Amino acid sequence: MENRREAASGTPERATAYSSSSATAVASPPDGRARLYPSRSTIIGTTSVCVFVLVWQGLASSGVLPAVVLPGPLDLVARAIYLAGPSSNPPFQLERDILLTLSRLLGGFAVAALFAVPVGIISAVLRPIALLLMPFVGVFMAIPALAIVPILMLLTGIGNATDFTVVVVTAFVPIVVYVYDGVRMIDRKYFWTSRSFGARSGDVFWHVIVPAAMVPLLSGFRMGMGYAWRSLIATESLTALTGGLGYTIFQASQFFDTRTIYLYMVVTAVLGFAIESVFRAAENRTAVRWGTLASGKR
Numbered sequence: 418m419e420n421r422r423e424a425a426s427g428t429p430e431r432a433t434a435y436s437s438s439s440a441t442a443v444a445s446p447p448d449g450r451a452r453l454y455p456s457r458s459t460i461i462g463t464t465s466v467c468v469f470v471l472v473w474q475g476l477a478s479s480g481v482l483p484a485v486v487l488p489g490p491l492d493l494v495a496r497a498i499y500l501a502g503p504s505s506n507p508p509f510q511l512e513r514d515i516l517l518t519l520s521r522l523l524g525g526f527a528v529a530a531l532f533a534v535p536v537g538i539i540s541a542v543l544r545p546i547a548l549l550l551m552p553f554v555g556v557f558m559a560i561p562a563l564a565i566v567p568i569l570m571l572l573t574g575i576g577n578a579t580d581f582t583v584v585v586v587t588a589f590v591p592i593v594v595y596v597y598d599g600v601r602m603i604d605r606k607y608f609w610t611s612r613s614f615g616a617r618s619g620d621v622f623w624h625v626i627v628p629a630a631m632v633p634l635l636s637g638f639r640m641g642m643g644y645a646w647r648s649l650i651a652t653e654s655l656t657a658l659t660g661g662l663g664y665t666i667f668q669a670s671q672f673f674d675t676r677t678i679y680l681y682m683v684v685t686a687v688l689g690f691a692i693e694s695v696f697r698a699a700e701n702r703t704a705v706r707w708g709t710l711a712s713g714k715r
Contacts, residue, residue: 488676493683496676510665515684518661521577522649525584526642533589533641534634537596538626547597554593562587562648566655579656580649587648588641595640599633600626632704639696646689 455463470490476482477489484492500511507513540547562583569579603626611621653663662681669677 485673485675488679492676493680496680500677500680507660510660511684514660514662514665514681515688517657517659518649518653518663519688521580521653521661522584522642522645525581525649526588526645528581529585529588529641529645530592530638533592533637534596537593537637538600538630540593541597541600542626551597554590554597557586557590558594562644563651566652570656575656576658580652580661583648583652584645588645591640591644592634592637595633595637596630599630599637602633603629632700635696635700635703639693639700642692642696643689646692650685 474489474491477484477487477492481487488496497511499505501509503509505511536550540550565586566579566583569582573579573582608621608625611625616624650663650666653661654667657664662685666678666681669675669681
């Protein structure tokens with residue numbers, strides 16, 4: 418009889434616990450499935466952007482500042498429609514500038530990643546290489562990208578070569594630093610354990626170093642892409658000859674075309690945020706996969 422009572426009294430608790438865990442599982446699917454509703458951060462972020470745009474449009478419509486100083490969002494939409502169409506000079510100027518800037522960014526970033534990843538891994542594994550290379554990495558980390566633009570202009574001339582080189586340099590350093598730190602933070606017991614089971618150097622690399630360094634690697638990609646994006650936009654205003662977001666911003670400033678300046682600033686911000694979001698999502702998914710981040714924290 419007592420056992421039945423205990424079982425009966427325990428049933429609601431187990432049901433409550435089960436329902437709570439089920440609710441948690443629905444809210445944060447452990448298998449990585451997409452949520453069926455927007456997260457709180459998404460709602461807050463979207464609301465803040467909408468409020469900002471409404472306030473901006475209200476200030477522009479109130480006439481507190483001249484339209485040439487503060488064009489409203491509706492003015493930027495009209496300007497975007499014109500620059501994205503065949504009537505602009507050159508035709509489809511907005512799309513052309515976006516593609517030019519993205520091609521320079523992706524090309525330079527690919528080269529930077531190709532060299533930075535092995536340099537970071539080798540420096541972390543081989544102490545003499547780290548002593549030789551990491552001081553130079555630290556020096557380049559402290560130098561602003563625009564400070565080397567005049568030297569690059571003397572070496573490569575004005576044009577795509579300078580823009581490309583700036584992207585390579587500014588993306589290379591953060592990737593090396595993050596990969597180097599990520600590999601060095603791997604617990605040595607994993608190396609010893611794998612070696613004790615007869616793992617070869619290639620096995621240790623692919624099954625120990627690569628999984629452990631994947632999250633720092635993606636963090637380095639995200640930071641490197643951010644540095645490269647900002648540096649490229651600034652460099653284009655000085656060295657680009659055939660278009661680009663930074664180039665058009667500078668050209669518009671010569672004619673006090675503030676609508677184009679504001680529009681391209683918004684486009685630059687949106688594209689930069691989109692690129693950063695892609696890398697952050699990949700970073701979080703990788704962290705969840707390897708167990709370094711709970712699925713509910715994404």
